[in-house]
Amino acid sequence: MDIEAQKAWSDRGWPDLAVWRARAETPSLAREQPYLDTLPALITGTLLVLAASGLVLAVYYNPWAPYASVQFIKREVNSGWLIQSFHQSGTTMLFGAVYLLLFRGILLRLYKGSGEFVWLGTVALASVLLLTGWLGYMLSGGAVAGASLRQATLSAETWPGLPGLLASWFFGGPHGPGTLARLAVLHAVLGVAVFALVLLLRTARKAMLPAPGAHPVTFHPYYTAQYFVAFTIFALIFALFAFFAPHFGDNPLNAAPANPLIMPINPTPPWFLAPLSAIRVVLPGDAGGVIAVLAMLGLLFALPWLDRSSAPAHRSGFLYRLLVVVLALDVIALGFAAACRPSVTAVILQIVFALWYFFHFLVLTPLVTALEAK
């Protein structure tokens, strides 16, 4: 069979192939799209690495003896230490990319000009990933994870009404030997379900591609070459974390086994959860903490309507950009304040930084965008 006959044969049996080939060969893409447009593809790649390494971990993981089985994976399983550090560093890369994607979306106002769906999809993806990341951290069976899980399950028991019912269903009651078996399933299911969100986000992004302009180019070889550069840089950073800082941003106290009779002296969460952990202090009580976290994510969902300017995406004033950079520094500072030893100063700083977060979205964003639109 010559190549043309092969093409006809495969196109008859699998028409999508012809569509994809035609799309890759048609010059339909704008030139000089920025490298950071490759972030969603890199996030998808990281999710695939996490799913593959997670599958290996799940084969050996025993939720009834979580700490011992993680030790078994790291010490006894062939190359288990490598797979485990890929999973942990993959998480770091994933949340790095997700936070960068959110930051860029806010800075360039990518949620404007019918970009709302892409933005809502991105925030939904980030929210589901944060929940999945917290569940995965619980599975480590370490002292910090154990303390966090006890606090979450015990406070969920006290909630009244529907939230209490939902939390009871989620955790299956107060922290006990079976809790992690349940959370392991939820972690895996959410980790796979997140690919559905990735697909949705991809569809929404394709509707938002920039106009091809006067001299459009094909996807291959122009953008495949660009994606390859982005991939190698991403892989290089990933290798630096996986091989030289596999415990980046993790509380060392989590290397000790969970013990219900010992509260870790400083139970700070891993870095990607630190801003959420810090923002809990603005409202009193456990329920207040949950409401504060939901409000933090809810404000991101509401951003397309908090922005009062009707200017299209990629157009924002100097003051607005400055404020978004300050917001990014504020979120980083929130994380650092959460990682401090518990003290009065740390709590005051957390409250100040958290209030600035809400002030930025509820007051500064509508005000500055309305002013700059004039």
Add this chain to the structure above:
Amino acid sequence: MRRLLLTALLASPLLASFVPAQAETTLSPPHFPSQSLLGGYDLATVQRGFLVYQTVCASCHSLNALHYRDLEAIGFTAEQAGGIAALANEKPTSLEDRFKSPHVTSSAFSGATPPDLSNLAAERPNGPLYIYHLLTGYAATPAGTTLLPGHFYDSGFPGGQIAMPPPLKGHDVAYADGVTTSLPQEAADVSTFLAWAADPNLDARRQVGVRAVLFLIFLCLLALATKRRIWSETV
């Protein structure tokens, strides 16, 4: 470009072989090469540290994560590891058995339980240095400090009061390699051993890592050159 790639191929095993070469524990100031970016374990130090653990610490502290066969990774032969296992246990022992777990009565140390040492070095930032300071930090109780009953003053322990009696005297072991025993030497050796026990794959990880990073740097440059060339040919 080809010359660059050749240089990289030549340099990667060279660089990787430098990693264990620079590993030497120094005492003043206490410095643990495994805690630096590219350092590794000095196996002679790890073996001396194991001797200190086995002679002094093992009577109260378990090391549950290790099997006797793991000793082959720090340079002992299977026969030597088998001999160590037989000496430590009264009953017949195989290399597949975990390290013997000592029995400590609950009232022994004012109710404090000696912790398992498997991951102790990973539980603090710069764990080996923490262990070193704890072991060398015993001192006379400062004036104005009242200790709890059965406790000892230790400047290296958070809170300053520890239920563990000073474990090292400075002449607890005789090193086969001729290194002079002293309290700081024994403390540094056992800290290095516990660092290895907490992260036995560190050397392998860093050796693979150096190769992977060098490969990816050149792949990166190659990808960038390809991309620029392809885009320069657009009409």
